[in-house]
Amino acid sequence: xxxxxxxxxxxxxxxxxxxxxxxLVVWPDDSGSGTRNGGAASARTSPSxxxxxxxxTTPRTIPAVREHxxxxxxxxxxxxxxxxxxxxxxLADEAKLLAKELKISYRGEKSPRExxxxxxxxxxxxxxxxxxxxxxGGRVTISGPGQAGVFYGTRTLKQSLNADGTVPxxxxxxxxxxxxxxxxxxxxxxxxxxxxxxxxxREMADLKLNQLGLHLSDDQAFRIESxxxxxxxxxxxxxxxxxxxxxxxxxxxxxxxxGEIDSPGHLGAVLRAHPDLQLRxxxxxxxxxxxDISEPESAQIVDxxxxxxxxxxxxxWFHVGxxxxxxxxxxxxxxxxxxxxxxxxxxxxxxxxxxxxxEGWLNDRAAVIRKAQKIPKAWNDGFFSGGxxxxxxxxxxxxxxxxxxxxxxxxxxxxxxxxVVNLNDEFLYYVLGEPNDxxxxxxKRIYEQWTPFVLRGTEPVAERYSKQILGGRFAVWxxxxxxxxxxxxxxxxxxPLNAVSQKLWDPGTPELTWADFKSLADEVDSVN
Numbered sequence: 001x002x003x004x005x006x007x008x009x010x011x012x013x014x015x016x017x018x019x020x021x022x023x024l025v026v027w028p029d030d031s032g033s034g035t036r037n038g039g040a041a042s043a044r045t046s047p048s049x050x051x052x053x054x055x056x057t058t059p060r061t062i063p064a065v066r067e068h069x070x071x072x073x074x075x076x077x078x079x080x081x082x083x084x085x086x087x088x089x090x091l092a093d094e095a096k097l098l099a100k101e102l103k104i105s106y107r108g109e110k111s112p113r114e115x116x117x118x119x120x121x122x123x124x125x126x127x128x129x130x131x132x133x134x135x136x137g138g139r140v141t142i143s144g145p146g147q148a149g150v151f152y153g154t155r156t157l158k159q160s161l162n163a164d165g166t167v168p169x170x171x172x173x174x175x176x177x178x179x180x181x182x183x184x185x186x187x188x189x190x191x192x193x194x195x196x197x198x199x200x201x202r203e204m205a206d207l208k209l210n211q212l213g214l215h216l217s218d219d220q221a222f223r224i225e226s227x228x229x230x231x232x233x234x235x236x237x238x239x240x241x242x243x244x245x246x247x248x249x250x251x252x253x254x255x256x257x258x259g260e261i262d263s264p265g266h267l268g269a270v271l272r273a274h275p276d277l278q279l280r281x282x283x284x285x286x287x288x289x290x291x292d293i294s295e296p297e298s299a300q301i302v303d304x305x306x307x308x309x310x311x312x313x314x315x316x317w318f319h320v321g322x323x324x325x326x327x328x329x330x331x332x333x334x335x336x337x338x339x340x341x342x343x344x345x346x347x348x349x350x351x352x353x354x355x356x357x358x359e360g361w362l363n364d365r366a367a368v369i370r371k372a373q374k375i376p377k378a379w380n381d382g383f384f385s386g387g388x389x390x391x392x393x394x395x396x397x398x399x400x401x402x403x404x405x406x407x408x409x410x411x412x413x414x415x416x417x418x419x420v421v422n423l424n425d426e427f428l429y430y431v432l433g434e435p436n437d438x439x440x441x442x443x444k445r446i447y448e449q450w451t452p453f454v455l456r457g458t459e460p461v462a463e464r465y466s467k468q469i470l471g472g473r474f475a476v477w478x479x480x481x482x483x484x485x486x487x488x489x490x491x492x493x494x495x496p497l498n499a500v501s502q503k504l505w506d507p508g509t510p511e512l513t514w515a516d517f518k519s520l521a522d523e524v525d526s527v528n
Contacts, residue, residue: 204497
């Protein structure tokens with residue numbers, strides 16, 4: 001986000017005599033419970049330490065907390081001698097960041113005092129992204145089964161202070177609905193600076209988003225330094241030192257960076273350095289961005305790049321693309337590209353087709369990623385039906401469209417037992433220049449009409465597929481890179497990211513109207 005942050009609003013209803021201590025601790029399941037109501041934050045009465053205070057209200061945050069048990073008391077806000085402490089040394093980084101943001105001291109692995117915040121890991125099992133935040137006795141305790149959940153508790157605390165100047169008395173219990181929640185950025189067609197990307201990471205972290213996808217190469221440019229194939233790299237690109245800096249920040253914010261080397265299409269920048277590998281039909285006409293997958297050297301170059309960046313980007317996933325291979329857009333791929341047809345028959349048998357060769361290419365690239373101990377992802381229109389070769393079930397389907405050649409309804413992928421991530425181009429595609437009937441998506445439309453179940457168009461799939469829908473990402477594609485500046489992109493995606501954050505954390509009908517949600521976004525945003 002922007003470097004400046006607004007001053008925390010002061011003032012609880014009644015001043016606390018002693019300095020307040022913020023404590024983050026994981027609380028056991030039997031420490032009390034609130035109520036759930038369609039995902040909206042709700043509250044129920046609990047015993048109170050004093051009748052002199054009104055019953056507390058739910059903290060106001062984005063995404064909204066899913067459960068709050070109110071209590072009577074002054075709540076918490078930083079005081080002159082407030083500090084952040086940890087019960088577990090593994091949480092030191094999270095504690096130091098929070099102390100810096102609140103402009104108070106970090107005291108280390110010490111017993112909490114009144115006025116402190118303590119962060120702690122709970123002994124029980126549970127979603128590592130869940131957390132409990134208890135505000136009572138003049139301090140705050142944030143705890144959870146994993147470091148990520150405790151970190152999200154600190155985001156709730158910070159947003160509550162930004163919005164209302166106080167962390168309300170009571171207990172918050174919170175957990176995300178979907179495990180993958182993120183932002184996808186095309187840095188191939190348009191150059192984005194490392195500083196700009198880092199600002200988006202900070203923005204994502206405050207919204208509890210946990211995945212940044214980077215589309216590293218395309219027909220227009222190859223935007224990342226390469227040691228294995230320096231000849232393919234564009235003049236304006238991210239250095240590996242910058243990428244390592246981005247990854248380090250992302251890891252500290254519990255965000256995974258997912259790289260993408262798209263193939264066998266979208267390889268124009270690579271093919272400019274290797275024109276002999278350009279796919280050509282029987283008339284010698286080249287197909288834009290398409291590599292000739294009958295040539296062994298084609299696989300070697302792509303695998304070199306996959307292995308290089310799988311090592312550079314240490315997250316659990318890597319994206320291998322597989323969409324829009326131009327050999328499959330003609331009426332007869334076998335007639336137009338006999339070299340591909342011959343290679344298919346040689347590898348997969350007499351009845352194999354160009355489609356089978358393309359599907360085999362996907363499986364082979366996925367195998368490279370699995371060997372690097374990562375989970376492969378690919379675009380849905382690279383998964384074909386009716387051929388001799390079937391895409392491996394371990395590849396996560398990133399569903400973006402039903403319009404392309406080979407694309408099928410999302411129900412088809414789900415019925416095959418595949419795991420799917422939602423990048424519905426109807427709601428989640430911010431395409432610079434708005435080509436091909438795209439329009440810039442609005443946060444309002446996402447907030448009011450989209451859920452993780454709406455994978456294609458506007459109609460949701462059946463809820464029985466819920467466990468297979470892993471989450472979603474909002475995507476920026478830079479088709480016309482000069483249509484907007486980096487600053488305009490940041491402003492244009494701000495409210496869509498807020499809305500996506502809310503709907504991936506809790507897909508139920510939001511409690512707030514869009515107008516109130518938009519106003520809250522301004523209040524909790526730490527740049528204000």
